[in-house]
Amino acid sequence: MFSITQRAQDVSSMITTSIGVLAVLISISSLIQLYLNDYNNLSGELSVRKAQNSVKFTRSFGGNARNGKENVRLSFDMETDLTPLFNWNTKQVFVYLVGEYDGLNVLKKAKVAKDESSKVVFWDKIIRDKADAVLDLKNTRSKYTVWDYYQKMGNRTANLKLEYNIQPHVGPLVWGSVDFNYPFEFPEPKNA
């Protein structure tokens, strides 16, 4: 009962249990804090300054030597305040600008239904500090040239919005979005 192994066993089981309980309490309390901060009702402004669409024939842009793929890039202004997402349990907030668009009746032979959809990321950023959480971007270029599963992107309309992922120090990951209500039409390619 009083051997050293028994004591070591007792101590380690006590440590494990308390760490477990502490982790659960931390997760619950930081989630409550996020709800109190009204994290789901963020708003902001977005405007696209310029967009380009060019056809590429290499694999790293989605195409191959014979079939080109339309690639879209854009530059935009964005203003939003993400400070309600930060509390003492926030390790980082990953924000990303997405475009959501519907399917396109491209394949002539197969019956392609309208319930095809896509969601692509144009730009992303890691915010580690509350001080950097107010975003005021001017003429920022998209980080990634984006291509679709199908060949055509021009003249398709996408809904652009900013989504975020809160990564805590301990606990569950939280996702959310800032809706700009900004429908954006991709331009036609220059070199068709």
Next chain:
Amino acid sequence: MNVRQIRSQLSQGLTMAMVLSSAYIFWKLLSIVTNSGSPLVVVLSGSMEPAFQRGDILFLWNRDQYVDTGDIVVYNIQDRSIPIVHRVVREHIVYEVERPTKEERKKGTKKGKTVKKQLLLTKGDNNEVNDLSLYAYGQKYLDRDRDIVGSVKGYLPKIGYVTILVTENQYFKYAMLGWLVLSVLLTNE
């Protein structure tokens, strides 16, 4: 050795077997609940820093029909055993015509059935480019049903580092073995 000693040894063995099998049962139950082949994963690379460091334990969930862009997923590349933890940067829900199976080809059908799939492109937060170069030859997207082990819903920091040390660090493995042997020899039951 008399009967009493044999009996005590056997009951010790039985207790050990009970502990091991209940751990196994718990693991398999967790697999069923989350619908994932591997519901707990240890982060092995630094490609998702600063979010996930090597040694973090991730909790996976695999019951969503479709994964969302921005989710962090664990996936396997065909024929490779190491799972990769990256973020989904692109998803396309499309109808694809499958290649006909052997039986269908014998019957003479040229096209397979049309299946609705979700195709994904992933990228590590700490990497410059997306994962296209990691995929198998000729593979341009991941298939949500076939390649994804699960999406990350929560995590515990740094606790899994023990498993990394055991597999990668030679000295640690022998040290653990030596400690186990010593503890068996030195306990007096």
